Amino acid sequence: MRLTTRIKRSKQIIRLVRPFELTSSDLIYPVFIREDGKRFEIPSMKEQRYYSLKDCGEVCSKVINAGIPAVMIFGLIKRKDADGSVALQKSSFHVKIFKKLKKEFGDNLVLMSNVCLCDYTVSGSCVYMEKGKVLNEKTAEMLGKIAVVHAAAGADVVAPAAMADGQIRHMRSALDKAGFEDVPIMSYIKTDSCLFQPFFKAVSSSKTPRKGIDSSKFRTDIINQKMFMAKVDLDISEGSDIIIVKPALANLDLILLTKQRYPNIPIAAYQVSGEYVMIKAPSESGYLNEHALLMETLNSIKRAGADMILTYHALEAAELLKEKR
Ligand SMILES: [Zn+2]
Numbered sequence: 001m002r003l004t005t006r007i008k009r010s011k012q013i014i015r016l017v018r019p020f021e022l023t024s025s026d027l028i029y030p031v032f033i034r035e036d037g038k039r040f041e042i043p044s045m046k047e048q049r050y051y052s053l054k055d056c057g058e059v060c061s062k063v064i065n066a067g068i069p070a071v072m073i074f075g076l077i078k079r080k081d082a083d084g085s086v087a088l089q090k091s092s093f094h095v096k097i098f099k100k101l102k103k104e105f106g107d108n109l110v111l112m113s114n115v116c117l118c119d120y121t122v123s124g125s126c127v128y129m130e131k132g133k134v135l136n137e138k139t140a141e142m143l144g145k146i147a148v149v150h151a152a153a154g155a156d157v158v159a160p161a162a163m164a165d166g167q168i169r170h171m172r173s174a175l176d177k178a179g180f181e182d183v184p185i186m187s188y189i190k191t192d193s194c195l196f197q198p199f200f201k202a203v204s205s206s207k208t209p210r211k212g213i214d215s216s217k218f219r220t221d222i223i224n225q226k227m228f229m230a231k232v233d234l235d236i237s238e239g240s241d242i243i244i245v246k247p248a249l250a251n252l253d254l255i256l257l258t259k260q261r262y263p264n265i266p267i268a269a270y271q272v273s274g275e276y277v278m279i280k281a282p283s284e285s286g287y288l289n290e291h292a293l294l295m296e297t298l299n300s301i302k303r304a305g306a307d308m309i310l311t312y313h314a315l316e317a318a319e320l321l322k323e324k325r
Contacts, residue, residue, distance in 0.1 A: 022295075022302050024067035024321055028112065028268070029314035031059055031071045032202060035078045035093040044201035045273055046280060048312050050076070053096055057104050066318035070110035072159065072310055073097055075119060076203060083128075084120035087146045094119075095153040102154025112186065113155035115146050115171075116162050119203075124210045126162040127218050134217050139164035144174030151180040159186040159244065163218045163231070168238035184241035186268065189231050191222040191254070195247045195274025202273065228254050229261065236262060244310070246270035249278075249297055252304040259305030269306035271297065276312040291320055 007017050015021075032042065037052040051059055063071055075094045080086065087094070094113070101111055117139065118126045128135040128142070139162055147158040158175070160167045168187055175183050190196075192215055200209040220227045228251075232243055243262070245255045248269035259267050279297065283290030294313050301309055311317065 020302060022299055022317075022321065024318040025069055026302065026306075026308050027068045027314040027317060028070040028072055028308055028310040029059075029063050029068055030074060030310055030312060031056060031063075032074045032076060033093075033097055034076045036076075042202045044198035045276055045312060048202075048276070053093070053100065056097065057101065060101060060105060060109055062315060064105065064109055066315055067322075068314055068318055070112055070157075070308075071101075072112040072114055073101075073155075074114050074203060077120065080120055080122045082122055084117045084142065087117075087120040087142075088149055090149075092149065094150055098150060098153035098155050110156045111154060112157045112159055113147075113150040115143055115150065115158050115160045117142065118162075118210075120146075123213065124200075124204060125213050126215075127164050129217070132214070132217070134164065136165045136167075137170075140166040140170035143167050144170035147171045147183075147185075148174050148178045148180065151175060151183045152178070155183070157184050157186050157242075159188060161188045161190075163188065163190060163220075165234060166238070168235050168240045172239040185239065186242035186244055187235045187240040188244045188246055188270070189228060189235065190219045190246045191228060191251055192216045192219040193222055193247050193250060193272075193274070195250065195272050195278075198273035198277050222250065225254060225257060229257060232258050232261070236265060240265075242266045242268055244268040244270055245306070247272040247275055248301045248306070248309065249275050252300060255301065255304040255306050266307045267305055268308045268310060269301045269304070271301065271309055271311040271313070273312065279313065291316070295320060 007013055032050050033056045034050045039050055039052050042048045075097055077093045116126050118124050127139045143160050150158055160171055168185055171185055220231055243258055245251050248271045255269050279293050282288040
């Protein structure tokens with residue numbers, strides 16, 4: 001008789017028959033660096049911290065020592081402007097960050113750059129809009145210019161987050177023209193989700209971040225997998241090298257669909273701020289164990305088809321994976 005219990009006889013057999021194993025090589029740690037130099041715990045994301053330019057090397061050393069290959073850099077600048085042109089300044093804060101980290105760590109750490117207008121515009125909008133309409137070309141052109149600034153400063157991978165149509169095409173052509181043909185583009189594809197809220201609070205000084213911005217105009221409808229896949233098709237046709245599915249847990253099927261349609265394109269999943277909060281909160285009540293919940297969610301994301309996972313829990317997860325050995 002066929003028994004399914006035979007391959008569950010011991011913990012070692014269970015390990016042996018696993019089709020994949022999550023490792024620290026799969027993880028990417030998002031790092032928030034403030035231009036004003038203030039260092040404190042991020043109120044909306046307990047136990048995550050803001051770093052300064054001076055001390056951001058310390059957390060990057062921790063990342064490398066944990067066996068994590070990459071960081072996603074979020075720079076919080078002091079003075080934003082109306083159209084985000086501050087992003088193109090030769091001595092911008094982001095330029096300083098990438099130059100410093102590249103000098104310090106060389107190729108031992110992959111520096112990923114989040115490229116979006118919201119990092120630079122007073123309104124906090126990811127795209128240029130006019131009368132409620134997304135200005136795709138104008139946004140895409142600007143993102144291309146920002147990507148070149150970051151690549152020139154030392155960013156290894158550029159990650160456009162605005163979701164403007166044409167952004168990958170513009171970015172690829174701008175990078176190629178500037179001599180950065182070997183810099184990969186990792187494009188975020190985000191469903192319109194409430195799970196980004198703790199992040200918005202973390203990157204905004206306003207009490208009601210992104211008020212009046214209708215993100216449903218540039219993100220994809222979370223209910224509609226076809227809308228999501230059409231955006232995946234577009235980004236890959238424009239030259240995207242890696243796709244980021246964001247958020248992760250609410251979109252496990254979209255990770256799988258993307259992997260099935262593009263088996264040769266690396267897929268990343270972003271376990272976002274809201275997921276971080278969701279994992280932390282129940283463990284505080286004592287009803288759930290944070291670490292068990294963390295590993296269960298990370299493994300489910302990996303099982304769905306993600307080759308890499310951006311997570312605020314990256315350092316803890318790497319530690320847990322080490323202990324398991
Ligand atoms: Zn943005």
